[in-house]
Amino acid sequence: MxxxxxxxxxxxxxxxxxxxxxxxxxxxxxxxxxxxxxxxxxxxxxxxxxxxxxxxxxxxxxxxxxxxxxxxxxxxxxxxxxxxxxxxxxxxxxxxxxxxxxxxxxxxxxxxxxxVQVINPASFELLEGGPGVRRQYLDWGVFHVKHSGFFEYWPRYRKALQQRNSLLRRGNIDASLLAPWDRELEAMGALIHDARGKHFALLAAAFESIYSRVLASVAASGVDAPPLTMSMTAGWKDGEQSLGDSLSVNLAGDIRAGFTRSGPHRADIEFRVGKLAAGDVLSRGQIKTLVCALKLAQSRVLLDQGIxxxxxxxxxxxxxxxxxxxxxxxxxxxxxxxxxxxxxxxxxxxxxxxxxxxxxxxxxxxxxxxxx
Structure with a gap:
């Protein structure tokens, strides 16, 4: 194109x-x-x-x-x-x-x-900004993948989330009022998490390859890239409990907070060097190089699918x-x-x-x- x-x-x-x-x-x-x-x-x-x-x-x-x-x-x-x-x-x-x-x-x-992908000074918030910036980055790729269903799932999830949060802000409410929205959140949330997970696996592999090549190109002695890892968090304790269970267990806390604290809308991508957050270890130049590699990796994944x-x-x-x-x-x-x-x-x-x-x-x- x-x-x-x-x-x-x-x-x-x-x-x-x-x-x-x-x-x-x-x-x-x-x-x-x-x-x-x-x-x-x-x-x-x-x-x-x-x-x-x-x-x-x-x-x-x-x-x-x-x-x-x-x-x-x-x-x-x-x-x-x-x-x-x-x-x-x-x-x-x-x-x-x-x-x-x-x-x-x-x-x-x-x-x-x-x-379109943008690389500008604001792009470097991808590592140092809040989780919302990284979700937006991940979802950009998921959205463009053919047959991911994300374009259908996300609006339904967002509507259910808005309705549930509106009820939570009322304070002490009957759990039965939340039940239909909890079911919709669990169903759509699982589909969103699955679509994100499939894309993230491809993205992580592409990033590792590109980041290593870029870093090797700029290293004076051709040293290996630092042992950097990236992982995706679901937005709830995935693996320990379902999203539905998480919504149920955390209901009292959600009522006190006035919003839903579990779900794909709380997902994130974490970058670490060893056990430390990458943003606390890498230099400014390395951070900016990392972000460029992330942008390039998105395009690599989409290009492999003909986009x-x-x-x-x-x-x-x-x-x-x-x-x-x-x-x-x-x-x-x-x-x-x-x-x-x-x-x-x-x-x-x-x-x-x-x-x-x-x-x-x-x-x-x-x-x-x-x-x-």
Whole structure:
């Protein structure tokens, strides 16, 4: 899958951008505030109808404009013609999404058409942030796996969780009122945990391989990667009791807390070096390398199932030294994914990192984009 054309209109300081004949690697340069990151942000909006920088999309719309539009043309391996996606976000009213001219009834129907992964400064919260960040990372991969059922299971689980929590906040209630929601939580929770577990097993294997290669590439003496392990926790004492039993045993505590403390919504991924939390042992450079390897591993797992992703890499040179950047790009070449990468200086993104893959460079100045 390749994004071949990109049109951006009224997106921050990008009034009218037309990018054509996009390549495997697309490097975008410009000083801070020029609009280079906004191009990556626009691609993310094309894929998911939302920005990776701001939750309030009205702040993304250009000053004194009523809406923004992003349009893209995708070439896919299994379709005889390109897929055309259009996303329009007005200041007021609902988002409008079209695929090949057909209006989608919900923005959620767009999910999966253009899978994107972001590597930017916020990505490094994956290790140091809360469990919710890691669940989001894991579920991104589970969601894109064909026939995982996650798209069906999660909304049902979330609805049951909301209903149960609403009852818990009442205080001392009859357990019979909770029973139907407990049954739904147990049924959907087991399916979610199973889908996550299958994906995690593949993810852990891919991560171990990629992380070892990246670390070996940057090590001066080619030393082995540190003995880092990753494991997934269910969100309850899985193996000791079922989710239904956990909900029953912890009911009194849930009533006191006013929310449900057991279930997939409490799952996490743990990273350890020996018995210590990896975040307490690894250097900043190692943490950032680890996170990049995690992102790459997601794409490896999906690629093995015939699903290609697009990478949006924002100013990696500001986060990693040249050796680590080169190692990350080597893996991107190996994955054969499409990459859009930004940097302040042209020299921050080396032609050699693309290993003879098709490359195009763009310069951004005051919201005006030109090839360079």
């Amino acid at each position: 390749r994004l071949e054309k990109l049109g951006i209109y009224n997106f921050r300081n990008l009034q009218h951008v037309d990018m054509r004949e996009l390549c495997s690697f697309n490097f975008i340069h410009g000083i801070n505030g020029s609009g280079k990151t906004s191009i990556l942000e626009a691609i993310h909006t094309l894929a998911l109808t939302r920005s990776f920088r701001s939750r309030k999309m009205d702040t993304v719309i250009s000053y004194e404009k009523e809406d923004l539009t992003v349009r893209g043309e995708l070439r896919t391996r299994f379709r005889p013609h390109n897929t055309i996606i259009g996303v329009r976000r007005p200041r007021k009213g609902a988002v409008l999404v079209k695929v090949d001219g057909d209006k989608l009834s919900t923005a959620g129907q767009l999910a999966g058409v253009l899978p 290609s992703t697009v990478f949006l890499v924002d100013d990696l040179a500001a986060e990693l030294d040249e050796r680590r950047c080169k190692a990350v790009f080597k893996e991107l070449v190996e994955l054969d994914v499409q990459v859009f990468a930004s940097s302040v200086r042209r020299s921050d993104l080396n032609d050699d990192w693309c290993m003879s893959r098709a490359l195009k460079r763009f310069h951004v100045e005051h919201g005006v984009v030109s090839e360079c």
